[in-house]
Amino acid sequence: MSTRKTPIYDNHVKHGGKVVEFAGWYLPVEFSGLINEHNAVRKNVGIFDVSHMGEVTVKGERAGEFVRNLVANDTNKLYDGRVMYTPMCYENGGIVDDLLVYKVNDKEYLLVINAANIAKDFEWMKKTNKFGVELKNVSDDYFQLAVQGPKAKELMEKCFNVDLTDLKFFHFKNMTLKNIPCIVSRTGYTGENGFEIYGAWNEGGKLFDAIVAAGATPCGLGCRDTLRLEAALMLYGNDITAETTPLEAGIDIFVKLESGNFIGKDVLVKQKQEGLKRKLIGFTLEEKGIPRHDYLIVDDKDNTVGVVTSGTLSPTLGIPIGLAYVETKKLNDGSKLYVQIRKNKVAIKQMKVPFYKNY
Amino acid sequence: MNVKSDLFYTKDHEWVSIQGDTATIGITDHAQSQLGDIVFVELPEVGAGVKVGDTLGVVESTKAVSDFYSSVEGNVTEVNSSLPDSPDKLNSDAYGSWLVKVKFTKKNPELMDAKAYSKYIEEEHK
Secondary structure (H helix, E strand, C coil): CCCEECCCHHHHHHCCCEEEEECCEEEEEECCCHHHHHHHHHHCCEEEECCCCEEEEEECCCHHHHHHHHECCCHHHCCCCEEEEEEEECCCCCEEEEEEEEEEECCEEEEEECHHHHHHHHHHHHHCCCCCCEEEECHHHEEEEEEECCCHHHHHHHHHCCCCCCCCCCEEEEEEECCEEEEEECCCCCCECEEEEEEEHHHHHHHHHHHHHCCCEECCHHHHHHHHHHCCCCCECCCECCCCCCCCCCCHHHCCCCCCCCCCHHHHHHHHHHCCCEEEEEEEECCCCCCCCCCEEEECCCCEEEEEEEEEECCCCCCEEEEEEEEHHHHHCCCCEEEEECCEEEEEEEECCCCCCEC | CCCCCCCEECCCCEEEEEECCEEEEEECHHHHHHHCCEEEEECCCCCCEECCCCEEEEEEECCCEEEEECCEEEEEEEECCCHHHCCCHHHHCCCCCCCEEEEEEEECCCCECHHHHHHHHHHHCC
């Protein structure tokens, strides 16, 4: 399959984006520089093209039951206009993907899934459809833009002449922006206040330009990763995979074991009872260095006791930060732990997550 | 892309300046542009013996790790010890920010001149 372009590709090039291939798409990794863009989102407002993400509609009388069975969080708590973040598990408790569930009404839900998993997720959803609901992969019908930062609300209101005061965190509304019908949710992947906008595929470029003209900094995939890591948000393929459970990943607040059945529940209940053998922790380094994906966590005697899933030098905090799975035994027995960076063992210090939050 | 005419270049985007039997090695403007904001530099030990192709050290940006290599055989005589505290100098002045000096006995016969390197990076981007 050849690499595809989002409807905002030309606008990226026009604004000086450095284009790379990502999950089968041509997307900008940066425009004015990763650190510059990262800081713009933390202090001001940035805009991301995330049209490569996937969307699936769930329609039918039993839509609510289908969704509750599919995901680990309690989507029965959703009401019209509410959004929920949740992992989606296999029967063995491993993770298929993490996603957002938007409840339109009792008979209609919109699921927003990761770009790299669209085909896999859609097949999985069809396989688990014992409820006779209609599933449609509408990923190619929607552009998606993320407008993120402390000035995001101010910019959106001025640019589109709308009032977003009543649009609360993890809620969504239908709105018309520049004559384009859109879904606008107060959600994001940066740890800042912000919005995600969905609309008809071909209209994405027009909105992107309008928001940049209003003062948002164009941002690429590079800072998207440093921002989400500072907020300790999961990246599928790195921190969560088919081989990890949401309990091990520390996203257990999004797993509701006491309210209804869902795929993988039994395994997770058992894992919780027996105790976790490994846990995803946040950490920094006690000396200079940068932890990276796949670097090993070792103990004093060079035994491998864990692995780094994500790591970087945090632009906002100015320190190295990372997430790693580590054997619970080692976390509890006071062992000194290190990350193996090339030939050196660099001592790590566990840190509470998120490393940064501003909403 | 900035390519200086009085230097030699490698396929791995290092520049090399030769004065007598001392080679001064750095990374090119092209390399820093590809890496993005550089945040970490790891330099070799003074006195280390190196051969052509050996990893001399590492340059890291926020998003990538990149080894840099020796294009000569000899011993490391000096490293630019101010760089690890200001790695961003590699972005703002790649040719003015040398990394390592090596007293050498042999050099990589495949070192390119400025013209050949300019052509090489043009080809890479086709």
